[in-house]
Amino acid sequence: MKKILVSDDDANIRTLLRHVLTREGYLVQEAADGVKAVKLLQEERIDLAVVDVMMPHMDGLELCQYIREAYDIPVILLTARQQLSDKEQGYMRGTDDYLTKPFEPDELLFRIKALFRRYSVASGDIIRLNSLLIDRKNYEIRDGAEILLLPAKEFELLAQLAQYPGRLFSRSELIELVWGADYTKDERTVDVHIKRVRERFAPYQGDFNIRTVRGIGYKLELIGP
Template sequence: MKTILVSDDDRHIRTLLKHVLTRDGYLVTEAADGQEAKLRLKQHTVDLAVVDVMMPHVDGLELCQFIRENYDIPVILLTARQQLSDKEAGYLHGTDDYVTKPFEPEELLFRIKALFRRYSIASDDKIRLNSLVIDRRNYELQRGSEVLLLPVKEFELLAQLAQYPGRLFTRSELIELVWGADYEGDERTVDVHIKRLRQRFQDDTADFIIRTVRGIGYKLEVVQL
């Protein structure tokens, strides 16, 4: 049974979400602010976090970044702010999804289930994108009996994006994850490698698409067959 952290300083929203989520078979742990949420993450094994942006002590953006740096779980931000700049800030801090208040609880439930599906695509060693399988242990791609080999950094970049389909990665995140924090080049390296990947797989649109989110970074989407 999966456990969901609901962090919101509004007690009524916490109560509502607990009712909806437990009715659907999830366990729920609650936090009234970001500081308490950090404690709950240490106390419980959490599978997904629903986080309000405007909270005392530690706000939702800071908490989201903390989760992204320390836990491998999906995050949904809740906020009353609907400006594009606010959404951009959320994605820059590492959120997987963004829901504006007021919201329909059932819609949030749909989004939670979608995120669990995305995260479950990746296993320890292999990631399946329809007919294409990324074998991270052997650094190769497989499609049926065909084996494809890529340059190391292209492979690692593709595997990083494919491990979390639908999640937006900033260029700086990809630099740190693929090239390492001590990399001395600039973020245009990511753009060059993305271009090469698109050229290699331009005829493979049935498997996946790498989308550009202007001014932020990239995300990989698995094509629904």
């Protein structure tokens, strides 16, 4: 189930959007300002953010820029301003879409669904492990703004397991998928690489676990929401 962050200092807007989005089957997290929104982003797995421009402590433009630098999720900015220059500022900070108040809730829903479709196509090389993002194209793993770099085979092994959470892979399957069908050395090399990956990601045991199925192989299991 998709989780949407609604960040707006107007409690009435938050209530309206919670009702509309919950009715459509989304989970909603609310923040009254940008600072609280950042805290939620760090604590929760958020799939899309709806952000008001005019907020105390950290405004929506700053929050949008923070999200764009640290996370790979769509952002919709809400604003009472209609000037072209204000919209330009929003797009320069990285927003995906822009909606002027007052707005029809159904229009917001259309835009949210369109962004989810767009990101689904564009992010085929992106795998999410709760707080971590695996970027298969650039061989990077991101934790917010921090980039984690792994040796190539460790990265490919983790990405292969993460792409199909809950699926059991035999050692021979992993050898073929990661090392190639012409690999002739001991299958136990998989065990060695799994051990290294587990050690590297020990601090992320609250996000995922690589489980050993004795005599067969391994599966990756997501933990938490």
